[in-house]
Amino acid sequence: MRQSKLFTKTVKQAPKDEKSVNAQFLIRAGFVDKLSAGVYVFLPTGLRVLEKIEKIICEEIQAIGGQRILMPALVPKKNWEQTNRWKIFEELYKVKGKSGQEYGLGATHEEVIVPLVQKYVSSYKDLPCYVYQIQDKFRDELRAKSGILRSKEFVMKDLYSFHTSEKDLDIYYEKAKKAYFKIFKRCGIGLQTHLTLASGGSFSKYSHEFQTITSAGEDTIYICENCGLAINKEIKQEHSKCPECGKTKFRQEKAIEAGNIFKLRTKYTEPFNFFFTAQDGSKKLVEMGCYGIGLPRLMGAVVEIHHDDKGIIWPKEIAPYQAHLIQIGNNLKIKKQTEKVYQDLEKQGIEILYDDREDKSPGEKFADADLMGIPYRIVVSEKTLEKNCVEVKQRNKKQIRLIKCISKLQIF
RNA sequence: CGGGGUGUGGUGUAAUGGUAGCAUACCGCCUUCGGGAGGCGGCAGCCCGAGUUCGAAUCUCGGCAUCCCGACCA
Numbered sequence: 001m002r003q004s005k006l007f008t009k010t011v012k013q014a015p016k017d018e019k020s021v022n023a024q025f026l027i028r029a030g031f032v033d034k035l036s037a038g039v040y041v042f043l044p045t046g047l048r049v050l051e052k053i054e055k056i057i058c059e060e061i062q063a064i065g066g067q068r069i070l071m072p073a074l075v076p077k078k079n080w081e082q083t084n085r086w087k088i089f090e091e092l093y094k095v096k097g098k099s100g101q102e103y104g105l106g107a108t109h110e111e112v113i114v115p116l117v118q119k120y121v122s123s124y125k126d127l128p129c130y131v132y133q134i135q136d137k138f139r140d141e142l143r144a145k146s147g148i149l150r151s152k153e154f155v156m157k158d159l160y161s162f163h164t165s166e167k168d169l170d171i172y173y174e175k176a177k178k179a180y181f182k183i184f185k186r187c188g189i190g191l192q193t194h195l196t197l198a199s200g201g202s203f204s205k206y207s208h209e210f211q212t213i214t215s216a217g218e219d220t221i222y223i224c225e226n227c228g229l230a231i232n233k234e235i236k237q238e239h240s241k242c243p244e245c246g247k248t249k250f251r252q253e254k255a256i257e258a259g260n261i262f263k264l265r266t267k268y269t270e271p272f273n274f275f276f277t278a279q280d281g282s283k284k285l286v287e288m289g290c291y292g293i294g295l296p297r298l299m300g301a302v303v304e305i306h307h308d309d310k311g312i313i314w315p316k317e318i319a320p321y322q323a324h325l326i327q328i329g330n331n332l333k334i335k336k337q338t339e340k341v342y343q344d345l346e347k348q349g350i351e352i353l354y355d356d357r358e359d360k361s362p363g364e365k366f367a368d369a370d371l372m373g374i375p376y377r378i379v380v381s382e383k384t385l386e387k388n389c390v391e392v393k394q395r396n397k398k399q400i401r402l403i404k405c406i407s408k409l410q411i412f
Numbered sequence: 413c414g415g416g417g418u419g420u421g422g423u424g425u426a427a428u429g430g431u432a433g434c435a436u437a438c439c440g441c442c443u444u445c446g447g448g449a450g451g452c453g454g455c456a457g458c459c460c461g462a463g464u465u466c467g468a469a470u471c472u473c474g475g476c477a478u479c480c481c482g483a484c485c486a
Contacts, residue, residue: 362447
């Protein structure tokens with residue numbers, strides 16, 4: 001991508017209202033734009049990051065059998081009434097059509113997925129099954145905050161699993177835990193993310209959250225110094241000892257909930273009378289689990305963790321581009337050489353953002369590169385040209401390497 | 413939803429009752445080109461409504477927006 005063609009621009013100063021680190025950098029770098037409180041536009045570079053995250057999630061969820069579908073945001077009132085959530089779900093946005101029909105904008109999709117899967121599943125032979133989607137969620141948050149960490153409309157991955165027994169649900173639940181850790185690791189926040197015991201709502205004793213340590217987080221968790229399991233403050237009073245290893249030393253941290261998993265059991269299959277026929281001919285309620293990850297929140301958490309005073313430092317797997325090619329000087333020789341490097345690297349399948357802007361000074365280009373946080377910076381200039389080299393610097397490192405220009409550049 | 417802060421060109425700011433100024437961005441011309449370059453010229457603004465006053469960006473009231481703290485968070 002030629003940077004001169006990007007319709008967005010970086011800005012030197014963040015709008016003064018933006019206090020959170022992720023909002024400041026993401027807006028300044030031109031990754032997102034705020035439409036209103038808690039409602040964001042993802043711009044070309046920001047969308048690329050979101051898509052990288054999406055790809056990782058899809059790979060890991062498909063690896064544990066998830067089949068992707070896409071459910072609508074308009075969910076009829078009738079479905080919400082069936083689970084009684086039309087009345088009690090306070091964050092539900094409600095909309096009315098011209099002829100009076102009412103809908104709740106999907107804030108979660110149990111009310112759609114359960115009757116959907118019910119249409120196809122009637123026997124123990126059809127179970128287990130795992131269905132997920134990546135789709136916009138709407139929640140009427142009383143207080144949207146912290147940039148893209150807590151918004152009113154956001155892309156979410158929600159996976160639902162259906163089982164013949166609690167035991168089978170338990171087995172899959174453990175698999176999902178492992179898949180989640182792979183996802184967070186690949187997104188570059190594996191070290192900061194802790195499995196956290198949290199309240200289970202009304203349907204099971206506990207649920208598990210994946211809490212990522214950052215001062216921008218809104219939750220307080222207690223991490224076992226021995227095994228790393230965390231306990232959410234909301235249920236800490238129930239635990240003087242670590243339920244995993246029995247040790248009693250905890251450290252307190254602020255964290256953001258990057259994902260959560262619930263054993264829903266029969267909470268939603270029951271109101272829909274979702275039974276299956278067991279091997280012995282009896283009818284039993286389907287057991288169910290749900291597993292969520294908010295993509296923008298994950299992206300925001302990455303920024304909160306991986307940045308310095310100059311800008312974002314994207315982990316490689318979710319960076320919008322792998323390399324940022326910077327042309328310094330506009331004479332023909334330099335242009336030709338940079339163009340050659342650009343073509344060469346593109347041919348190698350490396351995603352490049354090529355800063356070909358001719359009206360920007362070197363200082364501004366470097367500052368933009370630091371702000372946007374692409375992992376590798378490649379510079380072509382009079383200086384590098386003399387040595388028939390390009391200069392390569394990693395965003396998270398200080399040293400600069402010179403690499404000989406041969407027919408196939410070896411950057412990484 | 414309770415409390416607090418803030419609303420001035422696209423962005424950041426100044427003017428505290430009396431001519432809306434500066435920086436940056438943007439446009440034009442010229443010079444520059446390894447860490448947000450310089451010169452000259454140009455475009456662009458007081459959140460909305462009511463009130464007080466000879467006169468309101470400035471004071472008062474109401475609304476709206478936004479940020480922060482708290483509560484809430486299937």
